[in-house]
Amino acid sequence: MAGEQEEKRLSLLQRTLDLVERVGNRVPHPVLIFLALILLVIGLSHALYLTGAEVNYDVINPETHKIERATTAARSLLTADGVRNMVTGLVPNFMGFSAIGLLIVAMLGVGVAEESGLINVLIRTLVAISPGWALTYILAFVGILSSIASDAGYVVLIPLAGAAYASLGRHPLAGIALGFAAVAGAFNVNMLIKPLDAVMTEITNDAIHMVDPSRSIDLMAGFWFSLASVPFLVIVIALVTDRLIAPRLGAYAGESEGPPAGAVRTPAETRGLVYAGLGFLAVLLLFGVLSLPDAAPLRNPETGALIGNSPLMNGLIVPIMLVFLVMGVAFGVGAGTIKTPTEVISAMIKAVSGLGGTIVLFLVISQFIAYFNYSNIPTLMAIRMAEGLKSANVDALWLLLGFIVVVTALNIVFTPAIAKWAIFAPVFVPLFITLGVDPAAVLSAYRVGDSPTNTLTPLNAYFALVVGFARQYDTKAGVGTIVALMLPYAVAMSVLWAGLFAVWYLLGLPWGLH
DSSP: OHHHHHHHHHHHHHHHHHHHHHHHHTSOOHHHHHHHHHHHHHHHHHHHHHHTOEEEEEEEOTTTOOEEEEEEEOOOTTSHHHHHHHHHTHHHHHHTOHHHHHHHHHHHHHHHHHHHTHHHHHHHHHHHHSOTTHHHHHHHHHHHHGGGGTTHHHHHHHHHHHHHHHHTTSOHHHHHHHHHHHHHHTTTOOSSOOHHHHHHHHHHHHHHTTTOTTOOOOTTTTHHHHHHHHHHHHHHHHHHIIIIIHHHHOSOOSOOSSSOTTOOOOHHHHHHHHHHHHHHHHHHHHHHHHHSSTTOTTSOTTTOOSSSSSHHHHTTHHHHHHHHHHHHHHHHHHHTSOOSHHHHHHHHHHHHHTTHHHHHHHHHHHHHHHHHHHTTHHHHHHHHHHHHHHTOOOOHHHHHHHHHHHHHHHTTTOOOHHHHHHHHHHHHHHHHHHTTOOHHHHHHHHHHHHSGGGGTOTTSTTHHHHHHHHHTTOTTOOHHHHHHHHHHHHHHHHHHHHHHHHHHHHHTOOOSOO
16 A cells, blocks of 8 residues: 555656646747846836835945945836947856856866767776666765866766766666756755855855954854765755656666776776876876965965965866866877877867857856846845845744745845845844854855755756756757756755754754854
C-alpha cells in the first residue's frame, strides 16, 4: 500500500512537471519574450510615472559606505529623457553586460581544452574513479564551490555535468539540472571567502552602525552556517536529482559523444594528461608568484588582503581561462591532437562562433535589465515589500522566515544580490538588532532567500545559456523544459534550507567566527 501511494505521488508530480514543461515550451523564442517584457516595462513605467509613484527610504552607498536618505520615483521610458536613454544606451547597456565578456573569455580556454580532447578524457577519468552513486554528490559539491570563481561555474561546470551523465548512459539533462542547481541555487554560500562576501559584509556593517557605531561583523561572521549549508545542499540537490529528476527523464535515447565512460585511456592520452598536469602546475606557479608575496600585484593594494576584495579574486576568470587553455594545449601536444598554433586559434574561433544565438539574446536581455532599472520599478517593489514585512507583528524567527520569503520572491524579478542587500540591509539589520538578533543571522537569512530561485528566473543572465546546453541533447528543449527541471530543486532548497536556518536559530548555534 505504501509503495502504491509513493508511486501515485511521483506520478502526480511528474504529470505536474510535464504540464509545466508543455506550457513553458509553448511560449515564443526567449528573444521575443524579452522584447515583450521590454514593451511591458515601457508601458508600466509610464503608468507609474503618471500616478506619481515614489518611496522614501534609507540606503547604504556601497562606494562611500554612508547611510543616505533617498527618494526614488518612477521614471517613464516614454518621456524625452527616457527615449534619449533608450537610444543612446543601447551599445553601452550591451557592453556593460558583464556576462557576455565572462562567457567569451572562459570559452576561449574551455574551447581549446574541449577540442584537444582533454575534457573528454577528464570526464571519463572522473567517472572511472568515482563510484556510480557518488558522481552526483561530487558534481553538486564542485558546483557549489565553483561560485568562488564568480560566474565561471555556469560556463564550465554545467555542461561538464551534462557530459559526465551522458558518458555514464544517464540522461544528460539530469546532469545539466544538477549542475545548474548547484552553481546558481547555492550561489551565495561556499566553504571559502568570495569577493561578494566582502561587499555584503561592508554593507551589513554600515547598516549596523545606524544603531550601534561600536559594533561590526567581519568576513567570517556567517562562516559556520555557510560551511554547514554546503554539504546540506549537496545532499538536497543529489536526492532531488536521483529521486525526482532522473526518474522523470527516464533513459536517454540519444548518443553521447566520445568513447564510453569505461574506455581505457590510450598511451597518447596518458601522456597528454601528464603534459596537462605540468601545464596546470606552471599556471599555478605563475599566479602563486603574482599573489603570495607580501607586495604581490594581485593582492589588495591598500590592505594587502588576498582573499575577499583583491585583484586575484575579482579577476579569477583569467587564471581559470588560462588553466583550461594551457592544459588544453599541453594535452593536445602530448596526445598528438594539436600539432600547430593555428589549430589552437581554430579551436578558440569554433568555441566563440557557437555563441551567436546567445550573444543576440544577451543583447536583448541587457536592454531589458537596463530599462527595468532605469524605471526604478525594482526599487519601488523592494521598498513596498520591505515595509509590509517590517510592519508585521510577529516574533523574531517568524520575521526572519518572512524576510527569507520576501527575498526569495523578489529575486525572481530583481536578481542583483548586492543591489537588493543595499536596499534591505538599512531596513532589516537595525530592526533585527533591536529584537536581539545577531546581524550575522540576518545576512545568513538573506543568503538563504537570495539563491534558490536563481534557477527559475529568465532574468538570470545565464538562464538562456542553460537552455542552449539542454538543446545540445534535446533539440525540443525550451524555457519550459528548464523551469520544469529546476522547479523541484528550487522548492526543495528553499523549504529545507529555510528549515536548516530555523533549526540553527532555535538551537542558538554560532553563525560564524566573531
